Amino acid sequence: QVQLVESGGGLVESGGSLRLSCAVSGSTMDGYASAWFRQAPGKKREGVSCFSHSDGGIYYADSVKGRFTISRDNAKNTVYLQMNSLEPEDTAVYYCALTTMLCCDDNAPISESDFGFWGQGTQVTVSS
Numbered sequence: 001q002v003q004l005v006e007s008g009g010g011l012v013e014s015g016g017s018l019r020l021s022c023a024v025s026g027s028t029m030d031g032y033a034s035a036w037f038r039q040a041p042g043k044k045r046e047g048v049s050c051f052s053h054s055d056g057g058i059y060y061a062d063s064v065k066g067r068f069t070i071s072r073d074n075a076k077n078t079v080y081l082q083m084n085s086l087e088p089e090d091t092a093v094y095y096c097a098l099t100t101m102l103c104c105d106d107n108a109p110i111s112e113s114d115f116g117f118w119g120q121g122t123q124v125t126v127s128s
Contacts, residue, residue, distance in 0.1 A: 002026040002117045004096045009122030012086055016126070020081040022096030022119060029053045029072060033099050034079040035110055036070065038092035038124075045095070047110035049081060057104040063089070086126045093121040 008020040020036070035050040049070040050059040060068060069082040079096060097115035104110070 002098060004098065004117055004119035006094065006096050006119040006122040009094060009124045011125045011127065014087055014126055014128050016086050017082070017084045018086065018124060020083065020094055020096075020122060020124075022079040022081075024077045024079070024098065029074065029077060029079070029098070031100055033057075033102055033104050034070070034072065035059075035097045035099070035104070035115060036079075036081045037095045037097060037110075037112055037115075038090075039095070039121075040092040043092075045112050046092075047112070048094070050104035050110045051079065052102075052104040055103050057106075059104045059106050059108060059110055061109070083124070086124075088126045088128045091124060091126050093123050095119055095121045 003025045005023045033052045036048045037045050039045040051070045067085045071080045096119040098117040099115040
């Protein structure tokens with residue numbers, strides 16, 4: 001059974017940085033695309049970034065390009081999201097997700113309906 005556990009969220013001032021981690025158990029990440037989504041209060045869940053482990057494809061939402069970086073550590077079976085220059089608009093619950101159903105592409109926004117495995121989420125709050 002594939003399980004995902006996020007960590008690294010917290011409270012940070014505007015302009016600060018956080019690194020989120022997603023530890024994957026029950027499977028290796030080979031053949032999966034890993035993604036980060038976020039959901040702010042009263043808003044739909046938004047795809048933030050995606051990384052294809054098969055072809056190295058990467059997607060970033062326009063709102064985070066140049067500020068966020070997705071990466072992985074195969075030895076630790078962990079996916080990361082480095083978030084720099086954080087803004088109050090980045091405040092949300094951040095979720096890690098996995099799928100075997102797509103490859104990530106910078107021109108193709110991701111949808112939560114494409115992902116079958118989810119973590120419980122970690123809160124990120126950016127104060128102004």
